[in-house]
Amino acid sequence: MPLTLPDSVLQRLKQAKRVVALTGGGMAAASKVPSFREAHTGEWAQYDVSELATVQAYLRNPRMVWEWYEHRRRTAEAAEPNAAHYALVDLEQHYPTFTLITQTIDGLHWRAGSRDLIELNGCLRRSRCYEAGHIISAWEDVGESPPRCPHCGSMLRPGVVMFGEGLPEWELRAARAAVEQCDVFVCVGDVGAIEPVSSFPFAAKRVGALLLSIDAENSIYTLLADHVIEQPLSEALPELVRLVVGEIGELDAAAFPIEP
Structure with a gap:
């Protein structure tokens, strides 16, 4: 079903210059990536x-x-990016400043083509040495x-990030800075409502940002949202691109290198 938005919401989306999107387990589930459990x-x-x-x-x-x-x-x-992954890439290419913050560790955002990407929990496609912290993206x-x-x-x-570890300082600082400067904050799918991430919508509200929640269960993100879209994220985000950009971009995933 085609997505419709209130005129006030659509105008703010079209006029925005700095947009932040937050994704989590719902995005991974849409690509059938198993959760820890x-x-x-x-x-x-x-x-x-x-x-x-x-x-x-x-x-x-x-x-x-x-x-x-x-x-x-x-x-x-073995999983593949879904339509929502590619729609977020379209939005990144459309807005002057677009930051994607994710709790996922599957690497699918990067494989889809997202580049202004903050992986708060790290990524399964990378490792680091225990002694010196060297980041390694390929190993023999x-x-x-x-x-x-x-x-x-x-x-x-x-x-x-393993259980009991804190979020990496650089990534967390960059995420907070993006949220505190955004015009629009979009929560996509179910996202873990734990600190410090659960404070992001409050920070966005303080700077007057529009809060949009897409296909999320009732949580702090939906409670604070100015507008909630209940359609499945793999349908809603491409439709959102159509409304904001005018047409859905057709990205060739092969044009993007796999390694970060």
Whole structure:
């Protein structure tokens, strides 16, 4: 069904110069990327989260933790960006300033073509060495698990935020700065309503931004929204592009390099 918006909302979307979009588990689910709980099945079901996804677990059994995240990485790589991913790329190309903040770790936003991207929880497609923090986007498989950093030789760990770790300072600071300067703040799909991310809509409200919520369950994001779109995000976002931009851009994903 074609999307319709109140004239006041549509005009603000068309006049906006600085837009921030926030995505989370709902975006991953639309591409059938399993959540932690959904992936925690089969041979992995016997292990508690404290054995798979904490720094303490990594230090106790780095091989098992690495292989758990490798399992999740392979699953994510088998998935494909959905129509909402590509619509967000269209919006990035349309607005003078567009920042995409995501809680997802599957790398699908990058694969779709998003470039002004802040991955608050890291990405399964990257790793970093435990000793020096070197960021590694490709590593040689020599049969060692976890592999070693090509720069310093220390063990690699998944490049994601594990349970009990804080969000990376640089990414969080950049996300807050974008929110505090935006004209429009768009929450796409179900997003984890935990601090500090749950404070973003309040920050956007303080600067007078329009808050738009798309295909999200009742949460702080829908409660504070100026307008709520209840259509599935893979339908609503392409329709939003049609209304704001005038036509839906046809992006060739192959034109974008896979590696960050």
